[in-house]
Amino acid sequence: MKPTLLHVGAVVRDADHVDEAPTYIVMENGRIREIGSGRYPRSTEDMDVYERPTSVAIPGLINCHGHAAMTLLRGAGDDMPLMRWLHDRIFPLEAKLTADAVYWGTLLACWEMIASGTTCFTDMYFFMDDAARAVAEAGIRGVLSVGLVGLQEEAGRQGLARTRQFARTWHGAADGRIRVTLGPHAPYTCPPRYLEQVAELSAELDLPIQIHLSETAGEVEDCVREHGRSPIALMRDLGLFARPVLAAHCVHLSEDDIAILAQHNVHVAHNPQSNLKLGSGIAPVPRLLRAGITVGLGTDGAASNNNLDMFEEMRLAATLHKGVGLDATAVTASEALAMATSEGAKAVFLEPGHGRLQVGAPADIVLLDLDSPVLLPIHNLISNIVYSASAAQVTDVFVGGRALMSRGELTTLDTERIRFEVRRLVKQLRAPAPV
């Protein structure tokens, strides 16, 4: 592939370093080869050149928690608490999802995520071979796991076998864009003995784990009643935290829980919008950050959010904790941007360099239109990006140096076909069961 040259009006290298001046970026072999000020000084022959003088380049956003194919269930159940929402609406619809549905639902999610500046996402669901195929085709990065539920022994065993197979097939596939993790759903769906097996398999495959932890108060109470300790303490005692773990939600935490997370270097995926919408609560993010815990941001699935827009999560992470703690300095714009980029990359166990625009780093770059009214004027570019920007300003998206969106047009996905298939599948989902 020819090297790609970007001319942009400004660059956010990371959450603390901004060049507010014309800059060129050269991408080659999937990585950033060069960043320099002004125009590229040598011949641009044999380069793909993108002239974007009124754009700012930022690191691609990293969505640290979600269930991609749940786009098919967007709006299928709202204004309901988590457990009722799961059992009355989501599980019955999910029972009808096919491999085909997961494939198209994941493509819809990839379309939405690319169009809103996300270059890497995590997924925990089922029919994951089909989800992985969608990721490979879309050109985005995916940190994927087979969702594991261990309530029935045989299903639990099958899940572990499927995970082993999934890792063999997909870990490092699609030019390394796909990475595999283990995906035990939660302590309330995975009994202790099963979680120990998950930890063992994680060690054997040398792959990290992602799991839902302490999302609702009720879940924590149940765990304390059943196991005599919090979900966090239980995971430690089961040896899960001896492995690299990304814990989603972490809304209801004691001081002891936070100390355990910090001590075992457990990463946290903060999903502010999903937690609000399901009435789960508000994670103590300022305390997590003060404890030195790596916190990334996630949208969660589209059934509980209901979109996959990381700009909203960034903004909410930066504003919500200010309002709740009556402290306008609680989480700064720079901290929120880091959570969506460099810290998010750490949280999902990507190699160093991800989430920053620097020479040698993977070329995952998003361009925002500085001519848009919401980004005018520029007193502080990071502030504009975190507090004002939205998906509407995303014009171009590169992953591993390849353009997935160019001036608003998707290059890898047949969006008309996705629309058609999604509408077809949802008609089937909503049809009454045959008698």
Next chain:
Amino acid sequence: MKPTLLHVGAVVRDADHVDEAPTYIVMENGRIREIGSGRYPRSTEDMDVYERPTSVAIPGLINCHGHAAMTLLRGAGDDMPLMRWLHDRIFPLEAKLTADAVYWGTLLACWEMIASGTTCFTDMYFFMDDAARAVAEAGIRGVLSVGLVGLQEEAGRQGLARTRQFARTWHGAADGRIRVTLGPHAPYTCPPRYLEQVAELSAELDLPIQIHLSETAGEVEDCVREHGRSPIALMRDLGLFARPVLAAHCVHLSEDDIAILAQHNVHVAHNPQSNLKLGSGIAPVPRLLRAGITVGLGTDGAASNNNLDMFEEMRLAATLHKGVGLDATAVTASEALAMATSEGAKAVFLEPGHGRLQVGAPADIVLLDLDSPVLLPIHNLISNIVYSASAAQVTDVFVGGRALMSRGELTTLDTERIRFEVRRLVKQLRAPAPV
């Protein structure tokens, strides 16, 4: 003007009535003349026809609180508490604002608001003749007030005189798109005697009042210390609530305060994002709604939000109170949409019909692109609009039957000129004062 005909794929008539089928809408003389299912059955000769078969029409959004020209200060001070933010950052910059700056800053706000589906907004600022001129040119509706501060007697008197003059010039101007209200800033900037004069002038001019009330805990404490009662009780005792009043913020309220607001039919502008970002807190909106109080939504100024996107306020109003109250039913999607449309219209004292798509109502209509991935699939259209849509889906905006945006292109505003002038003005604002 010729009648305008819209063919759309679906219509949200109001927060509780949706037609999920092809529909035509005829607009004439600023109002909706006809709504019918399918295609318009008669000749379309002599009509301006907009074919938008993949769009949904919704009522234009109503922004119930803001300071439009503060777009010029977007990002000028963040991650700071309200009072320090006001005194250290905002007031010094505002002191340098000129009439010219307010004109261009207001045009920037109008551009941003039109592009994000807002058809009516409120404003309380200074150089309001220039702001009104911008509103007249932009084609949007404005409920405008001269910001009144009564800390110095002479300035206070001038403000009242200016208000009188402003009402005479602008109330009902621009085909009735501009309405004037009185704008005393807040109890901590308007002493009791001054507020009494404001109430008197409001009665004399027969115009409503808008004011900031109980935004921060500190402000309420100060009021109790100085006046022996809360800001809400003080306003009642000064006779302000004998007049129609729109109270912005109302974050820190006692049960007595809520009873007073309900009893006097005071309207509330809820600004969830601004209140979070400034660390002010979270207004008790579910309790206000249960008390039967009219609540609209506002963005507040772009210096404290930092954008003017009403989709975000809708979404936050629908999700924030669920998370804070651990109750996933706290504010429903339908309630949030009503706050942004029909209830918002009531809140800012527009005539009945505003904020709904019905025959005879003002033709303020916004089209959203249903082919966008974030609006796919449709299980529940209201849910998609409140929980998933954003400014990115807004394609066409009509105010009083006139297209202000068509397929993403602004028709009334010279956006390149606004960009140029805003950048010029901000350079001046940021320049060090001459020695």
